[in-house]
């Protein structure tokens with residue numbers, strides 16, 4: 001039996017249940033947090049500290065804490081103190097503002113061969129969030145002289161570091177893997193999209209040699225807009241891909257030219273059949289998302305319903321996946337995320353775009369549950 005289509009009572013979007021859609025619900029929750037006074041925020045932080053053990057139940061207190069971090073960018077120093085005291089180490093974001101003393105204690109525990117791999121994994125993530133010179137030096141040391149805990153971890157400290165937005169190359173040079181500012185993509189009109197310095201889903205007129213589908217610029221960015229100064233890109237760049245192929249094949253890299261067209265780097269086809277049709281692409285091209293007027297906290301979009309955004313932190317549905325540049329081999333830098341279902345009905349997951357400005361290469365990745 002076909003489910004009966006209904007309308008979201010807030011935005012009118014097609015849904016299959018009574019009430020409001022998931023993205024409207026997320027928007028309302030976000031508004032609630034944004035409306036809190038500074039004093040109310042402090043009070044909530046106090047409540048989280050008192051119930052800090054409940055964070056690892058991943059329910060109410062965890063949700064509250066993450067929303068305060070995402071939408072208000074709260075200083076987590078007090079929460080980190082409380083969490084560390086209670087041995088709560090499975091939620092890495094709590095430690096983004098961890099005091100020096102806790103960072104030192106964590107480094108000391110990891111310097112020890114008796115620390116088990118599971119604990120080590122959590123501690124590495126917490127330290128990655130805290131960042132700083134001392135953490136970088138320690139990670140470099142553990143990368144070069146692996147401790148016993150490294151044996152059962154799939155990846156090394158350099159990869160753990162990317163969860164905090166940084167890493168280092170094989171020569172030990174510190175690298176940022178995230179940009180230090182974030183802008184959301186917000187709903188606008190077709191006319192506003194025409195003027196927006198960031199556009200999602202622009203047709204190119206080309207066809208994919210592998211699947212015959214439409215090739216698209218998944219993202220076009222005009223770095224000359226003053227809002228995008230933080231990117232350090234002096235012109236227009238285009239992240240070109242075949243939306244059909246890149247989620248399944250290794251076809252996720254393109255070479256761009258400032259103010260020119262991009263070229264997809266040839267790849268092997270894995271044999272997945274095309275599932276997107278021209279109509280789907282037209283739907284995507286018809287989206288009217290535009291760059292938001294003001295920047296938001298770095299972790300603003302790091303959520304299931306985080307939407308599409310430029311800069312800041314991504315919401316990784318799977319593991320954090322910073323690609324190595326196919327040209328220079330160094331870790332690329334996370335540039336943008338696109339939440340598929342906001343631009344194409346029924347398409348799951350997120351697309352992520354990364355960049356190596358030195359080599360003028362962009363990567364396009366896809367993750368879903």
Ligand SMILES: [Zn+2]
Pocket residue numbers: 008009010011012013020021022023024025
């Ligand atoms: Zn809605």
Ligand SMILES: [Zn+2]
Pocket residue numbers: 208209210211212213242243244245246
């Ligand atoms: Zn294709």
Ligand SMILES: [Zn+2]
Pocket residue numbers: 325326327328329330356357358359360361
């Ligand atoms: Zn490169």
